Amino acid sequence: MTVEQETRRTRVRVRGQALVDKVKELVHQGNVRRIIIKNETGHTVIEIPLTAGVVVAVAAPVVTAVGAIAALANEWHIEIEHQPEPRAEDGPDAEQ
Numbered sequence: 001m002t003v004e005q006e007t008r009r010t011r012v013r014v015r016g017q018a019l020v021d022k023v024k025e026l027v028h029q030g031n032v033r034r035i036i037i038k039n040e041t042g043h044t045v046i047e048i049p050l051t052a053g054v055v056v057a058v059a060a061p062v063v064t065a066v067g068a069i070a071a072l073a074n075e076w077h078i079e080i081e082h083q084p085e086p087r088a089e090d091g092p093d094a095e096q
Contacts (some may be wrong), residue, residue, distance in 0.1 A: 007081050007082065007083040008081075008084070009079055009080065009082070010082070011077055011078070011079050012077070012080065013077055014074070014075075014078060015074060015075055015076065018066045019066060019070045020066050021061050021073040022066060022078060023035060023048075023063060023066045023078070024063055025064070026078075027048075027062060031082055032050055032080055032081070032082055032083070033050060033052060033081045033083050034048065034080075034081040035048040035078060035079070035080055036048075036078070036079040036080075037069070037076055037078055038078075038079065039075075039076065040075045040076070040077075045069055045076075046065060046066070
């Protein structure tokens with residue numbers, strides 16, 4: 001029996017260069033599944049799907065794109081979708 005775990009989402013408000021710095025930090029964390037950047041009116045500007053194998057390949061172009069949009073508005077909202085935490089029952093020692 002497979003039970004899907006809910007994905008945890010957090011939201012952060014940032015301005016200017018802080019947007020670029022926060023995205024760099026999130027890309028390197030490794031437990032982030034997706035980053036969604038929205039403008040002050042709540043419209044999605046960019047959505048960045050991240051997986052462990054792709055992070056290194058997309059980090060530089062993503063940060064460049066984020067840097068380009070950072071100057072376009074006063075305030076940004078970053079929605080961060082985190083990987084679900086593995087449950088103890090799902091580990092390799094779980095009884096079947």
